[in-house]
Amino acid sequence: MSDEVVLTVQVNGERVRRLIPASRTLLDLLREDLRLTGSKHGCDVGDCGACTVRVDGLPRLACITLAAEVQGASVQTIEGCGSKEAYIVDALDKHVASQCGYCTPGIVLCLASLFDDQADADEAAIREALGSNICRCTGYTKILAAAREAAASRSSA
Numbered sequence: 825m826s827d828e829v830v831l832t833v834q835v836n837g838e839r840v841r842r843l844i845p846a847s848r849t850l851l852d853l854l855r856e857d858l859r860l861t862g863s864k865h866g867c868d869v870g871d872c873g874a875c876t877v878r879v880d881g882l883p884r885l886a887c888i889t890l891a892a893e894v895q896g897a898s899v900q901t902i903e904g905c906g907s908k909e910a911y912i913v914d915a916l917d918k919h920v921a922s923q924c925g926y927c928t929p930g931i932v933l934c935l936a937s938l939f940d941d942q943a944d945a946d947e948a949a950i951r952e953a954l955g956s957n958i959c960r961c962t963g964y965t966k967i968l969a970a971a972r973e974a975a976a977s978r979s980s981a
């Protein structure tokens with residue numbers, strides 16, 4: 825079996841094609857090869873959510889995903905967020921729900937995925953969606969308040 829793979833993937837709407845080691849993680853591809861450092865390197869074992877990106881719209885932990893697993897898929901990182909996700913960023917900002925910011929990209933992408941799927945997501949759905957996102961700074965109260973406000977603004981849009 826070859827230890828290299830020709831990967832073709834869309835990253836934030838742009839086609840990427842390159843030869844990579846089969847063992848390359850998606851997180852290393854994004855951060856080191858593509859210099860998209862918004863996806864954070866936290867635990868590296870799938871426990872903290874700091875590396876969360878969206879793959880074909882769904883949240884995915886990039887640290888435990890091989891880049892080769894997303895062959896042909898569409899990947900969105902925080903750098904690919906814009907006006908469509910601004911209501912989430914604005915709510916986090918308003919509630920001062922980001923301090924060091926290390927967890928924030930993963931939270932934005934998890935919430936974007938949730939609200940795209942359920943515009944009227946309730947508290948239980950928000951808690952479930954953010955259940956794997958560890959924040960060491962905020963105590964979660966502000967993040968949940970921001971998420972509730974984002975949900976309300978999304979459902980009334």
Ligand code: FES
Nearest residue numbers: 866867868873887
């Ligand atoms: S760095 Fe991926 S889950 Fe922690």
Ligand code: FES
Nearest residue numbers: 923927959960961
């Ligand atoms: S704001 Fe620092 S880890 Fe969440």
